Amino acid sequence: MSMRRKYLALAIGICLFSGGASAQSRIDHFGFGRDATADEMARYFAIPPSGAGLPPGSGTAKAGAAIFANTCAACHGDKLQGNPAKGIGGDRLIGGRGTLASKSPVKTVESYWPYSTTLFDYIKRAMPFNAPGSLKDDDVYALVAYILSEAKIIKPNETMDAKTLPKVEMPNRDGFVPDPRPELQLYR
Ligand code: HEC
Numbered sequence: 001m002s003m004r005r006k007y008l009a010l011a012i013g014i015c016l017f018s019g020g021a022s023a024q025s026r027i028d029h030f031g032f033g034r035d036a037t038a039d040e041m042a043r044y045f046a047i048p049p050s051g052a053g054l055p056p057g058s059g060t061a062k063a064g065a066a067i068f069a070n071t072c073a074a075c076h077g078d079k080l081q082g083n084p085a086k087g088i089g090g091d092r093l094i095g096g097r098g099t100l101a102s103k104s105p106v107k108t109v110e111s112y113w114p115y116s117t118t119l120f121d122y123i124k125r126a127m128p129f130n131a132p133g134s135l136k137d138d139d140v141y142a143l144v145a146y147i148l149s150e151a152k153i154i155k156p157n158e159t160m161d162a163k164t165l166p167k168v169e170m171p172n173r174d175g176f177v178p179d180p181r182p183e184l185q186l187y188r
Pocket of ligand 1: 135
């Protein structure tokens, strides 16, 4: 069972348990819970760092630029510089590389995010802020290509899809320090 399935199964297990239903004992460590069904898994969308589960489709920075101008720029700025002035809080998305350890860190997709794949995941599920879930997969790939290209992480003509996106290495890929906690052993 993958970690993802295990976490979901665990969450369902907890629901069953607190509801007082008798749950099948499938998760050895806790002695309760059950495997998630295929139906339940079909409703669950989350792309892990590896990119597993990235959907079919593709997009380029050129296509992404047009979508961004219409759908994102009002909040994130026409040059991806962010838009705090209007009070809608759209973050700056590019720039700030190398500033994280300085006195004025600038956290952006370019400077901070360790994985390119989770950018697809985040935009698909959370953006645009006022209509999350409204973008087609091709649009999301295009927006990801546009942001990565403006950040000079990929070339302007590169196509992003389920094969190419996981290969993109982010500038801050090795900037995170593992900090294992004792309770981690509970989830193995
Ligand atoms: C109505 C304003 C609004 C619109 C429109 C909008 N965003 Fe956002 N965006 C936000 C806000 C607010 C956040 C911060 C959300 C949070 O921290 O929970 C955010 C966060 C993000 C982030 C994460 C930035 C980071 O470093 O954590 C990305 C990437 C992003 N938006 C991309 C997009 C894209 C692509 C579009 C167009 C499809 C879009 N946004 C449209 C307001 C907006």
